[in-house]
Amino acid sequence: MSTLFEQIGGEKAMDAAVELFYRKVLADDRISHFFDDVDMERQAAKQKAFLTMVCGGPNKYTGMDMRKGHAPLVKRGLNDSHFNAVAEHLGGTLKELGVAAPLVQQVLQAAESMRADVLNK
Numbered sequence: 001m002s003t004l005f006e007q008i009g010g011e012k013a014m015d016a017a018v019e020l021f022y023r024k025v026l027a028d029d030r031i032s033h034f035f036d037d038v039d040m041e042r043q044a045a046k047q048k049a050f051l052t053m054v055c056g057g058p059n060k061y062t063g064m065d066m067r068k069g070h071a072p073l074v075k076r077g078l079n080d081s082h083f084n085a086v087a088e089h090l091g092g093t094l095k096e097l098g099v100a101a102p103l104v105q106q107v108l109q110a111a112e113s114m115r116a117d118v119l120n121k
Helices: 010-026 040-054 066-075 080-096 101-112
Strands: none
Touching: 010 040, 010 080, 040 101, 080 101
């Protein structure tokens, strides 16, 4: 059985998804301010490595754990509504790129499993 990473199209698909995803995120007034002081090229690379890992692809993620990495954002007000907006953009991005609905659901479930850590709950 192939991994979710392979099923959605592997590295090429992940590159396209992360690029489109961040265009959506940065255009969204609900969440774009969290990225004001962020090196977006570096952020995109980390996001790609993280999504690849959670989708069963090669694990090249070397970033901080989710709690530590998002703690400063939680101090700035990061909450469930922001997490929901990010998940909305992730799902929308995958659908826009033609990923089958059941696979989109699997990716969103993987993201949802990180909610408590991201929000430091």
